[in-house]
Amino acid sequence: MEAGQTYLDEMLFAVLPYIALALFFLVSIQRYRAQRFTYSSLSSQFLENQRHFWALVPFHYGILTVLTGHVIGLLIPRQVLAFNGVPLRLYILEGTALVFGLLTVVGLVAILVRRWVFVKARTVTSPSDWVLYGLLLVQAVSGVYIAVIHPWGSSWFAAAASPYLWSIARLNPEINYVVALPWAVQLHIVNAFVVIGFFPFTRLVHILVIPNQYLWRRTQVVRWNWSPHSRRLPR
Amino acid sequence: MNDVTSLERIQSWVESEGWAAILAALLLVVVGVSPARAESPEDFFRQNCASCHTIGGGRLVGPDLKNVGQRQEGEWLVGFILNPQARINSGDPYAQQLLDEARGVVMPTVPGISRARAEALLTMIAEQSAMERSEFAGSKISDRPFTEDDVRMGREIFIGRNRLAAGGPACASCHTVNGLGGLSGGRLGPDLTKVYERIGSRPALAAWLQGPATTTMRPVFAGHPLSDDEILSLVAFFENAARAADDDSTVPLLNFFLMGLLGTALALAILDGIWRRRFRAVRRPLVDAS
Numbered sequence: 053m054e055a056g057q058t059y060l061d062e063m064l065f066a067v068l069p070y071i072a073l074a075l076f077f078l079v080s081i082q083r084y085r086a087q088r089f090t091y092s093s094l095s096s097q098f099l100e101n102q103r104h105f106w107a108l109v110p111f112h113y114g115i116l117t118v119l120t121g122h123v124i125g126l127l128i129p130r131q132v133l134a135f136n137g138v139p140l141r142l143y144i145l146e147g148t149a150l151v152f153g154l155l156t157v158v159g160l161v162a163i164l165v166r167r168w169v170f171v172k173a174r175t176v177t178s179p180s181d182w183v184l185y186g187l188l189l190v191q192a193v194s195g196v197y198i199a200v201i202h203p204w205g206s207s208w209f210a211a212a213a214s215p216y217l218w219s220i221a222r223l224n225p226e227i228n229y230v231v232a233l234p235w236a237v238q239l240h241i242v243n244a245f246v247v248i249g250f251f252p253f254t255r256l257v258h259i260l261v262i263p264n265q266y267l268w269r270r271t272q273v274v275r276w277n278w279s280p281h282s283r284r285l286p287r
Numbered sequence: 288m289n290d291v292t293s294l295e296r297i298q299s300w301v302e303s304e305g306w307a308a309i310l311a312a313l314l315l316v317v318v319g320v321s322p323a324r325a326e327s328p329e330d331f332f333r334q335n336c337a338s339c340h341t342i343g344g345g346r347l348v349g350p351d352l353k354n355v356g357q358r359q360e361g362e363w364l365v366g367f368i369l370n371p372q373a374r375i376n377s378g379d380p381y382a383q384q385l386l387d388e389a390r391g392v393v394m395p396t397v398p399g400i401s402r403a404r405a406e407a408l409l410t411m412i413a414e415q416s417a418m419e420r421s422e423f424a425g426s427k428i429s430d431r432p433f434t435e436d437d438v439r440m441g442r443e444i445f446i447g448r449n450r451l452a453a454g455g456p457a458c459a460s461c462h463t464v465n466g467l468g469g470l471s472g473g474r475l476g477p478d479l480t481k482v483y484e485r486i487g488s489r490p491a492l493a494a495w496l497q498g499p500a501t502t503t504m505r506p507v508f509a510g511h512p513l514s515d516d517e518i519l520s521l522v523a524f525f526e527n528a529a530r531a532a533d534d535d536s537t538v539p540l541l542n543f544f545l546m547g548l549l550g551t552a553l554a555l556a557i558l559d560g561i562w563r564r565r566f567r568a569v570r571r572p573l574v575d576a577s
Binding site for chain 1: 450460474502546555
């Protein structure tokens with residue numbers, strides 16, 4: 053260990069990522085093999101769907117867009133930096149990212165409120181769900197905080213975070229990139245690895261088994277065998 | 288067929304000893320993490336010290352280190368190098384004098400420093416001090432007067448419109464300067480409006496830019512050093528910026544956040560519009576009937 057880096061830094065930025073990744077891969081595979089029928093996100097939309105809309109839709113569009121942005125910064129950092137060389141492009145990119153980050157937070161808060169207030173939804177919420185929602189809320193709120201207080205993340209992610217993450221992939225973590233960053237950024241990084249490690253123990257595994265073929269399979273016709281105007285199910 | 292049976296054996300082992308297998312793999316991964324590197328004292332000095340110190344080239348942010356070993360005892364110097372802040376806090380009068388001469392800029396603890404390295408550095412500095420002209424005797428940056436073109440070029444480099452030749456990221460990724468316009472520059476690192484005054488002089492700022500030595504900037508620029516021309520333009524830009532008027536730097540932040548909130552409200556309205564028929568059809572009757 054080099055001076056200027058504490059033991060804690062080493063643990064959080066050089067060891068935790070590997071524990072998280074190992075848990076992610078090994079437990080995901082093990083759970084798929086041993087408990088295949090738990091491999092989903094238990095739906096609660098049939099319990100009610102008014103509040104559910106404001107939770108489900110903003111959250112998923114928000115998080116998917118923001119995650120994609122992180123992956124792009126990781127894969128083509130030099131191109132992102134070149135793109136950001138024109139201030140207007142940078143501002144539009146950052147503004148868009150902030151909007152989708154805020155959508156994620158709105159969705160998460162709506163999820164938490166609905167799961168807590170609506171008793172039927174609360175009943176089907178497991179302890180692992182609550183922990184996960186807490187972690188995701190920390191992640192989304194810290195992300196928005198960073199976007200506003202420490203701009204411009206799309207540029208400095210490409211410059212400093214991307215090489216750090218690649219150094220982890222090369223099995224030679226260079227934690228100097230991150231040990232002196234502001235606390236919110238460090239929290240965001242550490243919490244991200246916690247989420248990755250916790251991933252296979254949660255409903256997040258549905259990400260690995262999304263029925264993508266729904267996007268191109270033939271539509272299914274649903275027919276009711278009673279008058280749709282009566283709005284009543286046969287008892 | 289042999290393959291299948293051995294695969295099955297592994298599968299059944301993982302099933303019966305699943306957690307043991309995971310723990311064993313985890314241990315392997317954790318034990319495998321151990322970086323190590325070796326560097327000559329000269330390279331180390333160039334990367335970590337030359338941004339603030341010369342050997343025989345006069346004062347930059349920090350003092351000229353020529354014959355430093357004759358001004359102070361070796362053991363004191365090693366202690367100071369290992370943890371400058373602690374030595375200053377201890378009330379040591381010589382450390383206080385150094386701090387005053389550096390106009391309050393505290394020398395950072397250098398990443399990767401160790402007792403052995405500090406001693407090797409002092410030996411190297413003594414050798415270089417004995418030379419007629421040390422290889423660390425100062426920057427090669429021109430001292431011609433700055434022109435408006437220099438300032439304009441520096442601004443383009445700062446923003447990133449003019450890309451750094453060696454591929455380093457633009458300053459505005461992490462730093463801002465008053466009067467940049469728009470939503471201003473980044474705020475991961477410090478505001479650089481007054482950096483020219485803080486660092487104190489053209490050669491000092493130029494030397495600093497030759498090898499930025501903070502913990503975060505060092506690795507980012509290690510493989511992408513700035514050229515002498517780029518440094519000259521940037522120093523001109525910073526010298527100009529330090530004379531700019533003060534303005535409230537929180538305004539762009541607030542504007543950015545408000546734009547984000549507005550955009551989010553708009554996005555929610557759009558989503559609501561797209562799915563406005565969402566409560567009809569299949570689910571609603573089911574929910575109502577439950």
